[in-house]
Amino acid sequence: MNRIVRCFLALSLLVAVVLPASAQRRRAAAPAAAPAPAPTPTPGSQWIACLGDDGTTVTLPVIPEIAAKDGKLRGNLLLSDAQERIAFRVPFGLGVIPGGSGTSIKCAPNYVRTFQAVDDKGKPVPGYPPQTGTYPDPMPGPTLRARVGDLVQLTFVNQINTQDFGDSIDRGEKNTGTGCDETGNNIYPGTTGDTYPDCFHGSSTGNIHFHGTHTNPNSTGDNVFLEIRPSLRTNGKPVVTPASVKPAFDRFFAECAQKLQVSVLSEWPYAWSDLPLAYRTAQEAMLKKYDTTPNIKKLWPVDAAQIKKGDWPQYYIGAYPYCYRIPDYVQSTFPPPAPAAGHHTGGPLSGAPPRALQMGQSPGTHWYHAHKHGSTAINVANGMTGAIIIEGGYDDALNAVYGTNFTRNAKVLVINQLGVSPNLERGIQGVNDKGANFSVNGRINPVFNMYPGEVQMWRIVNTSGRASALFAAPGGAPAGLSWKQIAQDGVQFNSVNFNSQHFANNSFLLAAGNRADLLVQAPANPGPIAVTAQNEVDPTDLLAYPTPVNLPLFTVNVTGSGPAMTLTTTAPAFPPFLIDIKPSEVTGTKVVTFASTPPNATPTTNANPAAQHTINGTKFNGEVGEVVLMNNVEEWKIVNQSYGPLISHPFHIHINPFQITEIFSPNDTLRTDNGSGTVAIANNSAVVTGSGTTFTNLSPGYGLNIPGQGALTVLSVTDDFHLTLTAPLTVPPPGSGTTASGLTYTINVPRYVFVNSPAPLAGQCYLNPAADQSTWKPCAAVSQPPAQNNIWWDTFPIPSGITVTWSGNANGINIPGYFKLRSRFVDYAGYYVIHCHILAHEDRGMMTVVEVAPLTSPYSHD
Amino acid sequence: MPDWKININPAGGGAAFVPAIHGAKAGDPLAAGQDDLVTWANNTKQKHQPWPATSSWAPLPDDQVPRTSPLYLSDPIAAGGSSRPSYDVAQPAAVPPATTGPAQWTVYYICKNHPNERGTIIGNAN
Numbered sequence: 006m007n008r009i010v011r012c013f014l015a016l017s018l019l020v021a022v023v024l025p026a027s028a029q030r031r032r033a034a035a036p037a038a039a040p041a042p043a044p045t046p047t048p049g050s051q052w053i054a055c056l057g058d059d060g061t062t063v064t065l066p067v068i069p070e071i072a073a074k075d076g077k078l079r080g081n082l083l084l085s086d087a088q089e090r091i092a093f094r095v096p097f098g099l100g101v102i103p104g105g106s107g108t109s110i111k112c113a114p115n116y117v118r119t120f121q122a123v124d125d126k127g128k129p130v131p132g133y134p135p136q137t138g139t140y141p142d143p144m145p146g147p148t149l150r151a152r153v154g155d156l157v158q159l160t161f162v163n164q165i166n167t168q169d170f171g172d173s174i175d176r177g178e179k180n181t182g183t184g185c186d187e188t189g190n191n192i193y194p195g196t197t198g199d200t201y202p203d204c205f206h207g208s209s210t211g212n213i214h215f216h217g218t219h220t221n222p223n224s225t226g227d228n229v230f231l232e233i234r235p236s237l238r239t240n241g242k243p244v245v246t247p248a249s250v251k252p253a254f255d256r257f258f259a260e261c262a263q264k265l266q267v268s269v270l271s272e273w274p275y276a277w278s279d280l281p282l283a284y285r286t287a288q289e290a291m292l293k294k295y296d297t298t299p300n301i302k303k304l305w306p307v308d309a310a311q312i313k314k315g316d317w318p319q320y321y322i323g324a325y326p327y328c329y330r331i332p333d334y335v336q337s338t339f340p341p342p343a344p345a346a347g348h349h350t351g352g353p354l355s356g357a358p359p360r361a362l363q364m365g366q367s368p369g370t371h372w373y374h375a376h377k378h379g380s381t382a383i384n385v386a387n388g389m390t391g392a393i394i395i396e397g398g399y400d401d402a403l404n405a406v407y408g409t410n411f412t413r414n415a416k417v418l419v420i421n422q423l424g425v426s427p428n429l430e431r432g433i434q435g436v437n438d439k440g441a442n443f444s445v446n447g448r449i450n451p452v453f454n455m456y457p458g459e460v461q462m463w464r465i466v467n468t469s470g471r472a473s474a475l476f477a478a479p480g481g482a483p484a485g486l487s488w489k490q491i492a493q494d495g496v497q498f499n500s501v502n503f504n505s506q507h508f509a510n511n512s513f514l515l516a517a518g519n520r521a522d523l524l525v526q527a528p529a530n531p532g533p534i535a536v537t538a539q540n541e542v543d544p545t546d547l548l549a550y551p552t553p554v555n556l557p558l559f560t561v562n563v564t565g566s567g568p569a570m571t572l573t574t575t576a577p578a579f580p581p582f583l584i585d586i587k588p589s590e591v592t593g594t595k596v597v598t599f600a601s602t603p604p605n606a607t608p609t610t611n612a613n614p615a616a617q618h619t620i621n622g623t624k625f626n627g628e629v630g631e632v633v634l635m636n637n638v639e640e641w642k643i644v645n646q647s648y649g650p651l652i653s654h655p656f657h658i659h660i661n662p663f664q665i666t667e668i669f670s671p672n673d674t675l676r677t678d679n680g681s682g683t684v685a686i687a688n689n690s691a692v693v694t695g696s697g698t699t700f701t702n703l704s705p706g707y708g709l710n711i712p713g714q715g716a717l718t719v720l721s722v723t724d725d726f727h728l729t730l731t732a733p734l735t736v737p738p739p740g741s742g743t744t745a746s747g748l749t750y751t752i753n754v755p756r757y758v759f760v761n762s763p764a765p766l767a768g769q770c771y772l773n774p775a776a777d778q779s780t781w782k783p784c785a786a787v788s789q790p791p792a793q794n795n796i797w798w799d800t801f802p803i804p805s806g807i808t809v810t811w812s813g814n815a816n817g818i819n820i821p822g823y824f825k826l827r828s829r830f831v832d833y834a835g836y837y838v839i840h841c842h843i844l845a846h847e848d849r850g851m852m853t854v855v856e857v858a859p860l861t862s863p864y865s866h867d
Numbered sequence: 868m869p870d871w872k873i874n875i876n877p878a879g880g881g882a883a884f885v886p887a888i889h890g891a892k893a894g895d896p897l898a899a900g901q902d903d904l905v906t907w908a909n910n911t912k913q914k915h916q917p918w919p920a921t922s923s924w925a926p927l928p929d930d931q932v933p934r935t936s937p938l939y940l941s942d943p944i945a946a947g948g949s950s951r952p953s954y955d956v957a958q959p960a961a962v963p964p965a966t967t968g969p970a971q972w973t974v975y976y977i978c979k980n981h982p983n984e985r986g987t988i989i990g991n992a993n
Contacts, residue, residue, distance in 0.1 A: 051898040113869040171906035172951035187952030190937040
């Protein structure tokens with residue numbers, strides 16, 4: 006409000022022209038067939054026609070690929086930027102109900118950073134769809150397709166034109182300013198509480214995280230500490246191009262292939278001197294030239310100091326060669342037999358004892374995205390994501406059933422919430438917004454075909470930077486379609502899960518970062534079938550809606566004809582290294598605590614801080630948060646101390662997947678019942694008065710859903726006709742001023758109750774909020790997953806906590822949610838990270854470093 | 868909510884503000900929504916600074932536009948650079964007896980270093 010008042014005091018001098026309403030009309034639709042002539046801007050309207058506004062069908066684009074050949078995934082991945090036709094949900098501020106009534110999609114031409122596959126001349130590889138409007142439509146980064154055992158040899162080129170964006174060129178390195186991106190009017194960082202480096206910044210710097218890969222996290226592997234700056238420019242043209250680095254990178258890739266050929270566990274390069282001389286010389290020269298920019302901290306001295314210490318330097322300009330192996334586990338049993346003495350040491354440390362690969366790369370659906378701390382949210386929202394398909398025996402088995410190239414013809418469905426600058430950088434700050442509507446392969450609700458009875462494989466990747474997609478809720482597969490989930494997070498199911506009814510026609514949650522593979526069969530009858538998802542960052546979001554909104558993801562058009570097919574029951578052979586982790590394997594435990602403060606609650610000098618997000622009480626500062634000895638197995642309790650707004654932070658760890666052994670979600674709902682009778686409510690009152698009601702069947706903690714009011718929680722029950730909520734109603738009841746009566750309602754029956762009288766229902770558990778923390782754990786019925794057939798994940802939402810309040814204890818007691826994981830920290834020593842995959846949280850500090858320490862010292866003891 | 872760019876392009880020995888929209892010409896307004904962000908890209912060899920002005924193109928006095936003001940558009944932009952901070956297109960407050968701000972409004976600005984270089988942003992409340 007102060008901002009508005011200040012704005013009024015000055016802007017009232019300036020507001021002189023108010024255009025007629027007719028000037029606000031939308032721009033005419035662009036022709037669909039060919040690039041249209043540039044339209045004349047229409048003063049007063051910022052919108053342009055969206056794809057499909059003219060009635061044409063929006064088809065699902067096939068994403069171009071960079072595919073491995075002869076055991077090498079070679080190609081050029083260009084990071085650049087373009088002005089694209091971006092879809093926005095309007096009006097802003099209704100984001101708490103994405104897709105709800107009154108919202109619509111409008112489009113605007115906005116600059117975004119993009120990944121693109123290009124040839125050595127910098128031209129897009131074949132396969133990109135033709136542009137159909139004045140502005141190109143978004144397209145995810147190229148799908149990377151390789152096979153276990155292959156070498157990855159990618160030339161990464163950053164040609165972002167920094168002039169297309171506000172000054173965000175790693176401002177943190179500059180000597181002046183806050184180090185963060187800035188929005189005027191003291192909006193950002195303003196009073197958000199964000200400070201460098203845990204703030205939005207550096208959005209023109211690039212790197213790649215190969216999400217889901219089990220590989221070397223160092224040097225030219227899955228190294229997210231790299232910072233590759235945009236190419237310098239001469240006369241507006243980038244000087245670093247795929248062609249300019251090709252000679253040096255060709256030599257480097259050849260040597261890298263030779264070095265990594267020695268053993269599946271070989272790692273290389275180790276040191277700056279391992280890079281080609283021409284590249285090193287050029288990098289040093291460009292960094293030093295960059296360092297002549299006024300008012301910046303110099304970069305080359307940072308690299309030089311790291312090089313001197315023998316560390317891998319982190320700053321580069323224009324291009325970087327990624328080279329690493331996707332390890333293939335070839336043993337037929339687990340654990341693997343120890344290699345014979347004298348075999349390759351498997352690591353950089355001379356004198357290290359022989360060791361064997363403990364886990365291979367699981368073949369499946371993985372993905373990649375930008376991972377520069379401070380700009381992952383904006384870069385991923387811009388579309389800097391893509392799928393990685395790693396093929397293996399999994400594919401061979403499915404292709405044996407369905408025919409050659411069945412898995413190569415699978416639908417790759419890259420979900421994203423496309424957008425531009427984060428809400429926190431805007432005046433409205435959007436604390437209740439759930440992000441943009443979901444797009445699939447850059448399109449809103451695209452269409453693709455299946456013929457009646459056809460079986461397709463769908464590889465679904467939720468690359469969204471914020472929201473979980475509750476896929477096909479409620480009820481699972483939409484009428485007509487049949488499916489079975491066969492993999493999670495790029496790891497195939499074993500034969501039991503492959504044929505489990507639990508994973509047949511199921512609704513499933515894809516948190517930001519999750520993947521799922523489905524085998525899907527079309528119905529016998531032709532026609533369109535809508536596949537939808539609900540948008541949430543916590544399951545309680547959906548309880549808060551009057552009716553959860555099913556957002557369109559895509560539409561399957563059942564048409565045509567083809568050979569008869571069936572959903573197979575033959576599961577691909579399960580790699581031995583994916584055997585469940587036994588309790589006896591666990592050698593260490595840890596507790597890792599994610600926490601969010603509510604907005605305005607942080608005791609700082611800031612008047613109005615935004616929610617703060619931490620791991621183990623601190624924001625990311627580069628220090629190592631967790632240390633594990635390599636080839637050890639640990640069990641971690643991942644705790645969520647977020648009590649409001651409720652957020653199920655998606656926990657993600659790089660390099661090694663994990664299995665879940667226990668989940669405690671104190672906000673769990675057992676079921677939803679229709680309430681008897683009707684209720685009356687009044688604005689600013691917490692009292693609910695019933696007519697024909699039986700409130701004594703409820704107890705504190707039960708939820709009431711009253712249309713137009715969202716989810717309410719019972720504080721106390723007086724009698725069958727009176728109860729009190731935990732908070733007064735603050736929204737005037739619709740249509741009747743300050744009171745409303747005769748309202749129907751539903752009851753959320755919680756799984757956990759916090760009073761012992763009345764006795765818990767069947768399926769409910771009593772948690773003693775005040776006296777016995779040992780009760781703060783799952784009900785016995787849900788405390789343990791199956792003793793076998795566990796699923797592997799690399800991202801999992803941590804259940805949010807609950808604040809239990811009751812009469813006489815208004816402040817309440819906080820009970821955190823948690824899950825427990827087991828992981829094998831095997832094969833690769835080094836530094837990598839764990840973080841929240843709500844990427845604005847990661848950028849703002851919810852990340853820490855994991856150090857996997859090598860098994861041996863670098864010294865000989867002969 | 869969108870982000871917008873306005874180019875500062877060489878023009879007739881000076882410079883001109885051109886919204887980065889296909890077909891836009893020097894002097895065209897940029898249409899933007901409430902809380903959209905706007906930045907300027909300096910494509911000239913001189914330093915420029917977008918600065919708020921009255922509807923008759925008189926620059927607002929410095930003391931009315933501190934860096935924390937909602938009217939502040941950008942720091943000086945070096946040749947070849949882009950602007951900082953981003954400008955948040957804020958809806959003016961209601962003028963009593965109206966209870967809501969204007970549905971549409973215009974922000975006039977000039978270059979502080981070259982007052983003849985002029986531009987406008989038309990804000991929309993939705």
